Amino acid sequence: MKADSINLFDFLGNGKTIFEIPVFQRNYEWGKPQCEQLFNDLLTAEKEDQDHFIGAIVYVTDSGKKMSHIYRIIDGQQRLMSLTLLLKAISDIDAENKDEIEEQYLTNKYLDANNHLKLKPVDHDADAFFAVMNGKEYNNPSKVVENYNYFKKRITDSGINTPQLYESMDHFAMVYIELTNDPGDENPQIIFESLNSTGVSLSPSDLVRNFLLMSLDSENQAYLYKEYWIKIEQFFTTNAFTEFLRHYLIMKTHNLVKKTRSMIPIKIIFTHII
Structure with a gap:
């Protein structure tokens, strides 16, 4: 495990990096309050002209095609998506820096798949994300489109010129935790559960999905998610699935199970299954 602080642009700026949000992660769910806070953080960074801490990101490293580096995001995917949408909103308004933003932080010219985009979202958000990133219309309800438009409006209403806002984003500071699949490294599952126990709001169904899929390679994750898990989500509402579990x-245990987010009894049973 490797952990350190890093500025946003240093983190995003590696041209051969792909930020992949695994299929077991939740859909993009940030609403106006979270986006408002993020943009207010940017205004603070611009006003104070100094680094401003915006949170942590946890990922597992892997190798991709053409010597690219894959960062599979374990925690921080909601913030990473929002930062990408904010950068895209700035680039669409800031003609002076548009090419630099697109080439340095939003696209990966070495990547043939994923429309050359650095961030690969979960399937549920993919169509809306690709539409936004390619300047296309998307008429279905989507947090991706909604928040992109919110950022564009805030940029316009702020009265601050966009090159200045773009420069201020380099004051965004994060902590990154880099994990590998090496046997001697920290277990990503344990890291995820530790983060969840400190307040990340996940439902029991989220936790089960994570427990079953996280240990698999991305190809098997995608197959099992599409073939089985999506059907489960379509059959149950979130609350109904929680009650079913x-x-x-x-x-299975012949014991009363309280309505709790604890994974312990679930892990005991599913460990025997997998």
């Missing part, structure tokens, strides 16, 4: 655990 609870009753299933009662049946």
Whole structure:
């Protein structure tokens, strides 16, 4: 495991990096309050002209095609997507720096797939994200489109010239935690559960999906998610699936299972299955 602080542009600026949000992660769900806070953080960084801490990001490293580096995001995917949308909004208004922003931080010219984009979202958000990043219309409800438009409006209403806002984004400071799949490294599953226990709001169904899929390679993750998990999500509402899991655990353990986010009984059962 490697951990350190880094500025946003240094993190995004490696031309051969792909930021992949695994299929077991949640859809993009940030709303106006979170985006408002992020943009206010940018205004603070611009006003004070100094580094401003915006959070942490945790990822597992892997190798991709053409010597590219894949960062599979374990935690921080909501913020990373929002930062990407904010950068895209700035680039679409700031003609002076548009090419630099696109080439340095939003696209990967070495990548043939994913429309050459550095960030690869979950399937649920992919069409909306590709539409925004390519200047296309997208008429279905989407947090991706909604928040992109929100950032564009805030930029215009701020009265601050966009090159100045762009420069101020380099004051965004983060902590990164880099994990590998090496046997001697920290277990990504344990790291994820530790982060969840400190307040990341995930439902029991999120935790089960994570537990079952995280240990697999990305190809098997994608296959099992599309072939089985999506059907489960379509069959149950979130609350109904949570209740199903609870009753299933009662049946398997012959004990009363409280309505809690604890993974312990779930892990005991699914460890035997997988």
